[in-house]
Amino acid sequence: MLAALARRAATGLAVVAGVVTLTFFLLRLAPGDPVELLLGPTATPAQITAERHALGFDRPLAAQYAAWLGRFVRGEWGTSIATGRPVRALLGEAVPATLELVGLSLLLSYLLGVALGTIQATARPRIDTALSVATVTLFAVPGYWLGLMLVMVFTYWGRALPAFGRAGLDGDLLVGGPWLADRLRHLVLPLATLTLIGIGGIARFVRGAMRDVVGQPFVRSAHAKGLAPFAVASRHVARNALIPVAILLGLSFPALFSGGVFVEFVFAWPGVGRRLVEAVLARDYPVVMAATSVSAMLVVAGNVLADGLVGWIDPRIRHRSEEA
């Protein structure tokens, strides 16, 4: 078990290293000189040369890469060009916001998606068809558009919920109950958006997984020996159908994070995704590099956790990976 997890962690590290390297070389390939960008149009050629030397841009690419990697590992992520703040502080504030939104949405969309898929797999064909139409539609809705429509209904028409940010303007002054209420009110719309777009895909997958298991001979024999339908569904079907669902959990992290980027952008949620989009639009390269790496790390951490979960649900997989 531990050996398998260690191997997964090593693969994860390779992914992060790949992303970091890719980011570095892509940004160096980019047209336009970061130093000119940094100093602005009024800088003289002499100033640009001096600054380029100070920042090490006149050294060979490999040396720059090694130096940058060293700084990155030590946590020296530089200063944001656009805001002048240290990148680490900028992202340090953003990670909890993203974890809150994406984590809660993950929980909710899996609970609702598994429930919906189970109902579909066991319900009459007509109900199954109606729910399939609903899940396919949810699966196809772009998060940012759904977010806008919810804002239109609940903020502009209903005047019921705030549409922007993680806390109100007076958020820092509130304590206790009012503080929690303010946070929750701001959470509702982004969370609902991200959860709704997640449910569709999960329900579709769970329905398929359940159907595959329902047709197996061991389910028929469980029915034949007189077990109650609920006992068959919970102990024999669900337990086996959960394995692909847990594998999906690991695979869905990149997609969930991607959805989070758009939802954070639309709702001005101060998370990693929004920082990344802002930095991309402003060509704020230090932040782009760090935010990309942090995103990759979050996704990889999620993958490793999901792998551990699969091994825990299905001992066969655990043992197989230990032998391999």
Next chain:
Amino acid sequence: MKRLLRDRRAVFGAGVLIVVVAAAIAAPLVTHGDRGAQPDIVSTRFLPPLATDARGAIHPLGTDRFGRDVWTRLVYGARISLGVGVLAVLLAIAIGLSVGAVAGYWRGPLRALLLAVTDVALALPRVVLLLLLAAVWRPSAALVIVVLGVTGWMSVARLVQGEVRSLAARPFVESARALGISRLRILWRHLLPNALTPVIVAAALGIGNAIMLEAGLSFLGLGVQPPTPSWGGMIASGRDTLVNAPWVAAAPGIALVLVVVACTLLGDALQDALNPMQGLRR
């Protein structure tokens, strides 16, 4: 084929796609023609759906803040969305087929390397990669196609790799080898045609996905640039006028959902039709 025609999902999906493609091709005939037309910015802006402007022209989906006809822009936007989606998926399939075929047919370190690269690429958040690439180069429709192509080939590569690998162990490949046919020719003439089935399904699902991502990039301002109409760009511009003209953002979103649903349903139906064993099990 018969099986597909009996499948309501396939009929609906293909129907929607045929209508959208036909409208996109015949765009000048079914619309006012000029996608940028701003006849009279004061009297024709923010007209609600089905309104008639001062000159008697009907605007089926209303007008935006510049007085441009939303229906016209929607239909011309379909050209961009569908074109970008199809080309991006073709590029992704080309890359995926090459990588998958090589990894599936040549054993040894090359296979291990290609599979490792595929796994790493699969674990990246695609949108982050898209943002990174769109940040580095000047946004354009061509860049979106390339970017979607180079971030979307992994699932095809895995499918093809698996198929080719299992096909390569079959007796007919061995007899082809015994006849002295070169490996490349075996791969091209005997293995790839047999491995194409899952690729067709992946393509149908991939086009929906690519269309959605293109719209997302354009929504963020990193894809197709205005004034060229694209669905994502239209949603972004409608975002500012959500209060007084919700139809500007609503219409392209509904079109997007319809097309992506159509692609998904068609892909599902194709999967069942091309995979009779799975159909029987249900």
